[in-house]
Amino acid sequence: GAGVSQSPSNKVTEKGKDVELRCDPISGHTALYWYRQSLGQGLEFLIYFQGNSAPDKSGLPSDRFSAERTGGSVSTLTIQRTQQEDSAVYLCASSLPPGARDTEAFFGQGTRLTVV
Amino acid sequence: AQSVTQLDSHVSVSEGTPVLLRCNYSSSYSPSLFWYVQHPNKGLQLLLKYTSAATLVKGINGFEAEFKKSETSFHLTKPSAHMSDAAEYFCVVSVPPGGGNKLTFGTGTQLKVEL
Known part of the structure; x- marks a missing residue:
């Protein structure tokens, strides 16, 4: 596609339910990032995938959070047993491999998650 | 590890006056540096980037930033708001050069432009 696509754009869920957020990166981008943006706060790094390397999961806030990237393309961020503090906008970004000429990250529009 | 500090959480200027948004970084390696902008209810858009070429970088919408290694700064400017x-506006650092590692964001600077 032309850009990074995230779905759904909005998600309202009940506390305790599991949710899955999807990210379709730009074709050919081997790097994929997930960030979380809470109201009035900056962007919090969650997880980073680069090609076939082991992902950098150092930003995942708890073991309720997990992410996978199938076939080096689409990624799914899963939050189990959601809590109200999980409410935020979840942003996905992708970029070309290191060493490429243009390696800036391109961001999707985000998924606004509201836990009620 | 790298980090980035945006020195002002809010900046207010009058239309037509210069803009200065300050950013300092910390990195053990030569960094790549970016400025992103986020308009209300919109996605993040790249304004400009520094990746070890020219230290004065020009971006979209008349913005520019200068990489100053001695001051570990990458301030964003515009002559006329x-x-x-x-x-x-978010200042972002990435190591190693080229954005091949996770992006570390500053906490953001909210720019207000008044008539």
Whole structure:
């Protein structure tokens, strides 16, 4: 596609339910990032995938959070047993491999998650 | 590890006056540096980037930034603010050069432009 696509754009869920957020990166981008943006706060790094390397999961806030990237393309961020503090906008970004000429990250529009 | 500090959480300027948004970084390696802008209810858009070429970088909408290694700074400037510049601006550092590692964001600077 032309850009990074995230779905759904909005998600309202009940506390305790599991949710899955999807990210379709730009074709050919081997790097994929997930960030979380809470109201009035900056962007919090969650997880980073680069090609076939082991992902950098150092930003995942708890073991309720997990992410996978199938076939080096689409990624799914899963939050189990959601809590109200999980409410935020979840942003996905992708970029070309290191060493490429243009390696800036391109961001999707985000998924606004509201836990009620 | 790298980090980035945006020195002002809010900046307010009058339309037509210069804009200065300050950013300092910390990195053990030569960094790549970026400025992103986020308009209300919109996605993040790249304004400009520094990746070890020219230290003065020009971006979109008249913005530019200068990489100063001695001061570990990458301040964003614009000679004349426009109402449409009102948004949140994020300074971002990435190591190694080329964005091949996770992006570390500053906490953001909210720019307000008044008539």
